[in-house]
Structures are given as structure tokens and as C-alpha cells.
Amino acid sequence: MLIVKKFGGTSVGNPDRIMKIAARCIEDYSRGDDVVVVLSAMDQTTDELIDLAHKVNEKPPKRELDMLLATGEQVSAAMMAMAMDRLGVRAVSLNAFQVPMHTTSRYGSARLKRIDTDRIMHELEDRKIVIVTGFQGVNKYDDFTTLGRGGSDTTAVALAASLHADACEIYTDVDGVYTADPRICPKARKLPEITYDEMLDLSTLGAGVLHNRSVEMAKKYEVRLIVRSSLNRSEGTIVEERVNVEKMLISGVALDKSADRISVIGLRDEPGVAFKLFDVLAKANINIDVILQSIGRDGLKDISFTVSDDDADDAMQLLQDSQTRLHYRDLSINKEVAKLSIVGAGMMSNPGVAAKMFEALYNEDININMISTSEIRVTVLISERDGERAVNAVHDAFGLGEE
């Protein structure tokens, strides 16, 4: 078996933790498996490096920022190799140049293009544990790039795909994917398995275990992903193409409090209005989400949509600046909203899932603002203060807490 194991910054946050992770990786290696370890920078390192950069330049050139940040994973990778050597196992650390991991040119948010696996295969044949720096790559100019958010997960999945690994284990501080956030839903249960699509919807909805890019790539190359804890021996959750969907109608309930609702009031009810509105935001790279358009009346209509907290101020500013061009009467924002979603491949063949969700919310006297659905997801916008009550009500209604 060839296994790729990815550990985040917390897992390698100090020398003690590095020793623990080293010991854990060696267990699989000693059973005869080939082991490739992908590491993030040690906890805090990336933030500290960014702070350091800002001391000489508040807007550092991205090429140089990536050059600086790339040192973070190189430190943790070398440390891990030393820890394994101490435990008597031969290991070798490789940075993006040494693999090499080819990416697009775009500094700060490069995409992986191609991984040369020769050196890794050679080191594995030599019975070494291979430790690869996550998050970083090399572009066609022979410069370091970084992959942006969720970069190390992406590195791990891409390596697993290129090496035709039997599994890609993503170690986190939770022990798998849950039917709901256990911090707000006491009955939440760990899922033994979940489909790529469900995982994608859950990631988007802020369940936060895996970054979407890595799940998309895993789906595309059919990499068997396993989400598990670096702190305990729990089995984790397997993300695969096909799981036993008949067992469960839906897989989980997700709550995203980071959504804000922006309402544009009194737009002209004529063709092209929605296009113009969203084009302004799209050009500024602002993702909009649930959209609701009122039925036109007196030649006017309203459009509401959600954006993430991070983008809300920018979006409001852009819309204010465009008032003359967009011809609207009024603009408002509501930050006290939350998105509640149910996700499940099983709902495709089961009508009435949405109705059941709405009923559960009605029984709790929770008002629904907006609704959006996909094949395997139903999302409603509710008031933020109702969020936790809503999660539990829906979780109960679908019997997610039961084995």
C-alpha cells in the first residue's frame, strides 16, 4: 500500500508534536506500507513570516512573499525527517524544487499543473519515508509559488493522484465529518463515509474540515480521501464516489453564520438588470450565493443575495459607487443572518426532503428568509439567533443522531 498522509500546522506545531507524528507515520511504514507525508508550516510560522514581511513592506511583491513563505514548510519537513531519523527510520524531506511540483505562474494562488514523481518513487523504492512540503510549488520561471487557502490539502491529494496512492489521509483536529457541528448539536454523529459531492457542499457551507479545491481534485482523480484526527486513533470519515446512500436520506446539517444578506431595492424591472448588478461584483471577485428576486410591481423589483462577511463591505461600497448606473432606490445589509443547509446524495431520489426540513423549522417557529436548492442540497436563510436551534431541530427531524 502507498499512503499519502497530510498534517496541518497544529499537528507539527512544536518539536514534541513532530515527534508524535513521526512515530505515528512510522507505524504504517513498519507494517510495510510506502509512506509519503505532506506537511504545512509549523503553527503560527506563516503568520509570523507575513508580519515580518510587513515590517519592511506593507504590500510586499507577491513573488517575494511566496519566496519567504515557502521557507515555512521546508522547516517543518526537515524537522520531521530529523525526528524520523531519531526514531531509527530513514526519511528524506523534499521541497517544491526537489519534487518538483509544477504550478501556474500566479504567485499567492497558483494551481498545480504537474508533479514529477521520479524522485519520490526512487526514494520510496529505497525504503525511505518521503516528506514533501505542502502549499508550495515552482512555476515556469523557476520561482516559488504558493497555492493559497487549503493549499497543503491540495498538495496531498495531487500527490496521491500522481502516485496512484491507495489512500490520502488528511489529519485534522477533528476526527472526521459529522452530521452537524458537535459544538452546537450534541447529538451529532460522525459519518463513516460520505460522497465527494456531499463533502463539496459541506465544505462550501463552512463545515471547514476540507478545502473545496482538494475535494474537487480528489473527485476528479478518484482519490480515496480519509479525514481523521491527528490526536486519536478514531477511524475517521472516508470520502468516496459511491457510498451506501440508501441507509441515509441526508448526510449532514451545516450552519454558516458568516453570510450577510444585501438587498438592492427598487431596481427597474427590465432585462439585463440582474446581469449588470452581478457583473459589478463578479469583476471584483466577490462570490455571491443565495439569490432572491422579487416579482416586479409598478415597473420596479428588488434583488437580495448573500455574500460572505469578508466581502460584505467591499460589495456594499461597489454597489454604492454604481448607484447611478444601476438605477436602484435603496440598498441595505443584514449581517444577522445565517445559512442552514441539509446535504445528502440520497435526496435526489426522495422527494419531500425539503418539505420535511421546512416543517421542522415551522414547528420551531423559525422564519425562512430565502431558499436555494441543488440536486443534493437545500439551503435556507434564517436569522442568526435561530441558528443553533434550527440545526438541532432539523438534525432531529431526519434522525441523524441515530445509528
Add this chain to the structure above:
Amino acid sequence: MLIVKKFGGTSVGNPDRIMKIAARCIEDYSRGDDVVVVLSAMDQTTDELIDLAHKVNEKPPKRELDMLLATGEQVSAAMMAMAMDRLGVRAVSLNAFQVPMHTTSRYGSARLKRIDTDRIMHELEDRKIVIVTGFQGVNKYDDFTTLGRGGSDTTAVALAASLHADACEIYTDVDGVYTADPRICPKARKLPEITYDEMLDLSTLGAGVLHNRSVEMAKKYEVRLIVRSSLNRSEGTIVEERVNVEKMLISGVALDKSADRISVIGLRDEPGVAFKLFDVLAKANINIDVILQSIGRDGLKDISFTVSDDDADDAMQLLQDSQTRLHYRDLSINKEVAKLSIVGAGMMSNPGVAAKMFEALYNEDININMISTSEIRVTVLISERDGERAVNAVHDAFGLGEE
């Protein structure tokens, strides 16, 4: 003009200093010169990384230690490029892979083999300041190596040679090479120029401004070296093949307190004894220095020699372990000795230089233990407590303090 400028760890020790160095490099650049900057890791960084490594492995594999240490210069190089960008000048940082700097395979003490200058030349043609990581290289396995002590100086000189630079400026915390250590000899005077060979002898004798490897390389490739201060605008000292030797008989007086004298008493007075003795030490990579052998009497002789403080304990241990094989009667060590040297290309054609030195010491009632000479150097071993007095006496005798 193409100028290579090398700055040590202290010069780039914090963001403020990096900004200052950046501004200074930009001055030359703005005059139209092509500028290549070689940097060490920020002050303390290398030590901190070694400490970190020791927390997981007291004897870290050298390959991984070099992988870890190589991040130090990458951080300072990226920071410098950001600082220059802030000051409105285009700069690009390059690590050993990006240059690339090819070295021998030996981790921790690699030797530079070849530098590809294509990328650097290309960036210079593009009117960028090129910042290169000192101290590190890449070996034939595509692994990071480090060059050991004085590594960044060596990187700078090798780059200057490969790029056919007009000068290689080594910035330090002193403003040049002095006729004696100004801390112990108040009349010491900065030398405007000095030959490679004189500089080599001074380096060996602990004057400590430049590492010998870099001076040897500068001599071999006729690189015009300039030692100057990163703190002030002083002219510095030029190290070249030929200087106006007639002006001065000797260039400087050096005192090395780190020498210890080991005496091996009662060796058999027969061929091969000295060979056997020094072979034991050579095999352990211990450098021995001034050697004195007594005239044999009663079939026995004594051999004394100096070693550096660092090697003294190892040398004593080795000799004790070899007593049966070497057949000596007694072994002693004196740590209270110092080496006093005068260095000067001018003494080659001037007999009586050594006599003048001995006279100066005699006048001060300073006893000479051992004597060793080369073409451009006279070294005597004296008591450590006489050291500073001896330096001043000899400095005066040769009139070194006078213009």
C-alpha cells in the same frame, strides 16, 4: 560596473537594518552600476534553527540540517527584495536552486564547483538588483548543501569571479583591516590596501575579518576584494595581488589567544617519531601549528606544538590513548600561551625583520617560547598575559601607527 556586495547576519539582523542596507545598495544601483547582493541569514537565525533541530534529534542527519539551515538565507534574501521594492527599485531574490550554485555533495561543508550565471545575468539585464542567498548550494542529488564557516564570503567571491565583477565588497562591523586589533592597540591604523597573501596570514592568525577560503578564492580568480563597514561610509581596505609594498615593511601585527601548547616529553629519538605523532592528530582532523622539536639527548627528545582551544581536549585525549604506541614519557598542556605574528609582503626582501621583532620583545622583557616563520610572516609563542603589551611594543617598533 558590476559590483557584488556581501552583508553578514548582523547587517540584516532586523527589519530596520534591512531597510538601511537596501537603501545603501540602491545608491550604487542608481549611479548605473549592476548590483548583486549576497546575504547571510538574519542574526541568530542559524543558531535558532540548530537549537530547534536539536529538540527532535541531537545528531540530526546533515542532509536534513542543511535543508533546515538553507531557509535562513532565503528569508533574509526575500526580505531584502521586499525592502528594495518598498524603496521603488525592482529586485529579485534567488536561492541556491534558482541560481543555481553547484557544490560538492558533502553536507555541512560543501565546496562550490560551478555557478550558472544565466539567470543572474538575465535579471541584471532587466535592470533588477539580484539578491543571492549566501552560504548554501545544491549538490548533484538536487539537495541543499551548506558551505560551512565563512560560507557567505565564499559565495560572494565565487559569484564575483563567475560574473567577472569589478569588485566584491565584503561589509562587516569593522571598517577595514587594521595594523593591529584596535581594541588592544590604540595606535592601530586602518590599512588602505593589503595583498591576498598578507590577508591570508592575518585571517589564519585570527584577525577574523575575512575567512581564508574566500581570500584564497579571491587570489586564485583575481577578484578585487574590498573590506568595509556596513555602519559607516569609510573607504575600507582593498585586498589585491600587488600593493605598494615599498611603503611598508610589514602590514600588521596579530595576536591569537586561542592557541594552546601541548608538549610531548621523552619521545624516542629515532626516525618516524614525529610522523607517528602528527599522523594520530591529522587523522582526527586536528590542525597543528607552530612546532618545536628539542635536540635529542640520551636517546630521547621532546616535541611541542600549538593547537587551537577547540581542538586541545581532543588532541590530549588522542595522545593519551596512543601512549603505548608513541612511547613517550610525559604529556603536558599550557593554555596560557598566545601567538604573536607580524605579517608583510615587504619582509621578503628585507632581512632583519624578525630580529627587529625579537628586539622589541626583549626590550619589554617578554620571553619567546617558540618561533615559526614563513616568507611573509614571523610568529612567536609568548605568554598570554604578555599579549597586549607585546602587540603594542611590536606595533611601535615597526612604526605602524604612522601614516
